[in-house]
Amino acid sequence: MTNLDRIDSRITLNNGLLIPVLGLGVYKSGSKTYDAVRSALDIGYRRIDTASLYENEEAVGRAIIDSGLKRKDVFITTKIWNTDIRSGKILEACERSLELLNTDYIDLYLMHWPVPDKYVAAYCEMEKLLDKKLIKALGVSNFLIPQLDNLLPKCNIVPALNQIETHPYLTNVSLIDYCIKHNITPEAWAPICRGTIISDPVILSIADKYSRTPTQIVLRWHLQRQTTVIPKSVNQKRIAENSKIFDFTLDDADMDLIYDLNSNHRTGPDPANFDF
Ligand SMILES: NC(=O)c1ccc[n+]([C@@H]2O[C@H](COP(=O)([O-])OP(=O)(O)OC[C@H]3O[C@@H](n4cnc5c(N)ncnc54)[C@H](OP(=O)(O)O)[C@@H]3O)[C@@H](O)[C@H]2O)c1
Numbered sequence: 001m002t003n004l005d006r007i008d009s010r011i012t013l014n015n016g017l018l019i020p021v022l023g024l025g026v027y028k029s030g031s032k033t034y035d036a037v038r039s040a041l042d043i044g045y046r047r048i049d050t051a052s053l054y055e056n057e058e059a060v061g062r063a064i065i066d067s068g069l070k071r072k073d074v075f076i077t078t079k080i081w082n083t084d085i086r087s088g089k090i091l092e093a094c095e096r097s098l099e100l101l102n103t104d105y106i107d108l109y110l111m112h113w114p115v116p117d118k119y120v121a122a123y124c125e126m127e128k129l130l131d132k133k134l135i136k137a138l139g140v141s142n143f144l145i146p147q148l149d150n151l152l153p154k155c156n157i158v159p160a161l162n163q164i165e166t167h168p169y170l171t172n173v174s175l176i177d178y179c180i181k182h183n184i185t186p187e188a189w190a191p192i193c194r195g196t197i198i199s200d201p202v203i204l205s206i207a208d209k210y211s212r213t214p215t216q217i218v219l220r221w222h223l224q225r226q227t228t229v230i231p232k233s234v235n236q237k238r239i240a241e242n243s244k245i246f247d248f249t250l251d252d253a254d255m256d257l258i259y260d261l262n263s264n265h266r267t268g269p270d271p272a273n274f275d276f
Pocket of ligand 1: 190231234238
């Protein structure tokens with residue numbers, strides 16, 4: 001990853017589309033979604049990560065429009081939910097999200113979970129949304145190596161991105177290496193382990209060394225390992241704090257200290273045993 005020096009720093013996805021490396025996550029932001037998105041855009045975030053499941057696409061769309069920013073300057077990710085993957089009603093699901101977001105296109109559309117026996121057919125159907133210009137990039141989420149191994153020979157378009165749970169307690173090294181090798185951008189959900197990393201003694205001591213906060217250290221660690229981040233907050237101060245990660249660099253020894261915190265701890269379901 002290069003040029004990690006601005007809040008709107010972007011990298012190039014495998015289809016040539018530029019994506020900001022930092023976005024605001026809005027899972028469980030509820031009635032605070034609108035204000036959180038407005039705050040983030042005011043501060044300089046240029047990317048929002050939502051999903052049909054979160055039931056806040058309407059508030060995200062409204063906040064983007066009210067921000068006065070041009071549509072092309074804000075990158076929107078949303079995700080298709082498992083019921084729509086199971087039913088195969090892919091176009092309808094995408095059109096519903098477009099309507100709620102009040103936009104003509106989605107920048108990045110992700111399959112939220114690899115629903116067994118359904119995800120290959122659903123993904124191939126999602127590829128057609130690119131032809132229809134309803135989405136600019138297509139990706140997946142919560143895909144493990146076996147599911148990617150199964151999908152890649154059967155699809156026409158390599159997923160642009162795989163959004164997975166990863167943080168210092170779940171470093172997910174082999175999956176991230178696999179994604180990078182196959183030109184699939186890895187992205188971290190729960191990048192700050194739902195806030196729990198702020199009391200970790202190792203992270204606290206590194207934060208002290210760089211005069212940064214624990215979340216800034218961890219978010220920077222993700223970027224330096226070529227993983228994009230979408231930390232969630234509904235708190236204006238914390239939204240700002242989480243964006244100040246573009247003016248320092250962790251040295252290799254400190255990167256390694258953070259890798260060493262891995263305990264394969266998950267905050268969310270294991271995709272290998274998810275109750276679909
Ligand atoms: N693809 C998937 O299956 C999937 C699953 C889960 C999440 N996601 C996406 O990933 C995003 C991020 O993941 P996440 O929301 O689960 O977890 P997260 O971003 O790791 O953590 C969010 C939690 O940390 C707190 N927080 C944020 N900044 C903080 C700071 N600077 N200091 C202390 N606490 C802070 C937040 O509280 P406040 O809001 O009160 O600040 C919230 O409770 C989601 O919002 C969603 O967009 C995707």
